[in-house]
Amino acid sequence: xxxxxxxxxxxxxxxxxxxxxxxxxxxxxxxxxxxxxxxxxxxxxxxxxxxxxxxxxxxxxxxxxxxxxxxxxxxxxxxxxxxxxxxxxxxxxxxxxxxxxxxxxxxxxxxxxxxxxxxxxxxxxxxxxxxxxxxxxxxxxxxxxxxxxxxxxxxxxxxxxxxxxxxxxxxxxxxxxxxxxxxxxxxxxxxxxxxxxxxxxxxxx
Numbered sequence: 001x002x003x004x005x006x007x008x009x010x011x012x013x014x015x016x017x018x019x020x021x022x023x024x025x026x027x028x029x030x031x032x033x034x035x036x037x038x039x040x041x042x043x044x045x046x047x048x049x050x051x052x053x054x055x056x057x058x059x060x061x062x063x064x065x066x067x068x069x070x071x072x073x074x075x076x077x078x079x080x081x082x083x084x085x086x087x088x089x090x091x092x093x094x095x096x097x098x099x100x101x102x103x104x105x106x107x108x109x110x111x112x113x114x115x116x117x118x119x120x121x122x123x124x125x126x127x128x129x130x131x132x133x134x135x136x137x138x139x140x141x142x143x144x145x146x147x148x149x150x151x152x153x154x155x156x157x158x159x160x161x162x163x164x165x166x167x168x169x170x171x172x173x174x175x176x177x178x179x180x181x182x183x184x185x186x187x188x189x190x191x192x193x194x195x196x197x198x199x200x201x202x203x204x205x
Contacts, residue, residue, distance in 0.1 A: 002069065005052060006040035012078050013038040013094045014066045017048075018108065021056035030054050035066055038097065039081040042112070062108030070094050103128065 001010045014035035017023075022030045030053040041048070041063065049058050073090040080086040080093055082101040087093075098104060103116040107125040120126040127135040150159045154172050159165055 002035045004037040011035045011037050013097050014069050015063045018062040019058050019060050020051040021059050022051050022054050
């Protein structure tokens with residue numbers, strides 16, 4: 001079992017810190033094998049400004065849950081350190097924490113659920129909408145502008161700004177209104193010619 005360097009106990013809901021200058025995505029670095037309890041990180045987050053091994057400074061707040069480690073812990077039973085009530089296997093507790101207490105933003109930062117509304121106001125990558133009370137992947141009329149990559153299913157145009165989505169679709173609505181009006185006029189003209197032709201045939205008979 002891995003030990004948390006903060007509480008010196010077996011890690012619960014272990015996280016890997018990718019937030020220091022020494023982090024390398026495809027190479028071994030100081031925190032490749034080191035894990036911290038998620039709860040300990042929240043308690044000490046403001047104090048961990050440098051890597052505890054090489055002392056490289058913090059460059060962001062990115063970290064990730066080590067679900068591979070959790071899935072291999074088949075026998076431990078834990079109590080949620082946040083609510084002090086829910087008990088279960090390591091995997092059950094980790095899922096409970098991430099669903100009920102902690103929000104993992106698309107920017108890589110983990111924050112308490114109670115703070116995600118404030119976080120969404122300043123983070124450009126955050127998908128959470130306070131009014132919808134959920135993550136919104138593509139379209140949300142409440143959220144401020146953000147970078148997206150959405151292909152319009154009607155014209156194939158790639159929309160990259162979330163604020164442009166609604167206006168773009170409304171443009172198509174207006175285009176279809178014009179088309180429908182034109183088709184109605186054509187249908188009226190065709191119907192008149194159809195009835196005129198029937199009357200002509202009747203006269204010939």
